[in-house]
Amino acid sequence: MARKIESERRNAGGLEGLLDSAAIVLLAVGIIGTVASLVWLKLYGILPALSILINTILVWLLLRSIAEIIRLLKKQAGLPYAGDISYPDATVAYTCSECGAMLHSESRCDSCGANIETD
Ligand SMILES: [Zn+2]
Structure with missing residues (x-):
């Protein structure tokens, strides 16, 4: 069956x-x-x-x-549709909470030298 x-x-x-x-x-x-x-x-x-x-x-x-x-x-x-809806390519960027600079390292800010907390 x-x-x-x-x-x-x-x-x-x-x-x-x-x-x-x-x-x-x-x-x-x-x-x-x-x-x-x-x-x-x-x-x-x-x-x-x-x-x-x-x-x-x-x-x-x-x-x-x-x-x-x-x-x-x-x-x-709520109707069916043909094809796909386009979505932008998303990227995640981290910034320093002290100076606002973009982080390139996971442990230390290159701009102000602050140590970055890890989860
Ligand atoms: Zn910083």
Whole structure:
């Protein structure tokens, strides 16, 4: 006798998935346009290539941002969403309680020389 096991599956889809796909396609087209501009126009193609590249990156960022907003709204509403929500890379930094300088050592402050308590 087998039993069913519940598992969550996130399939691509929804408007946020479509926006992600459109962003990738537009980025690829923009890079191809940039390279084509440089190849065909050579020196005269630098400005158009830069313009195409900057516009492509801005449109890619805009579409990804809109997709992220949709994901956040769906998450807040408790609805399923496609893709992942981006998170910043977090790092932990310690500072001295005496002088406020960033600690590079776990035992002693390089700035004021105070000994650091260990847990
Ligand atoms: Zn210090």
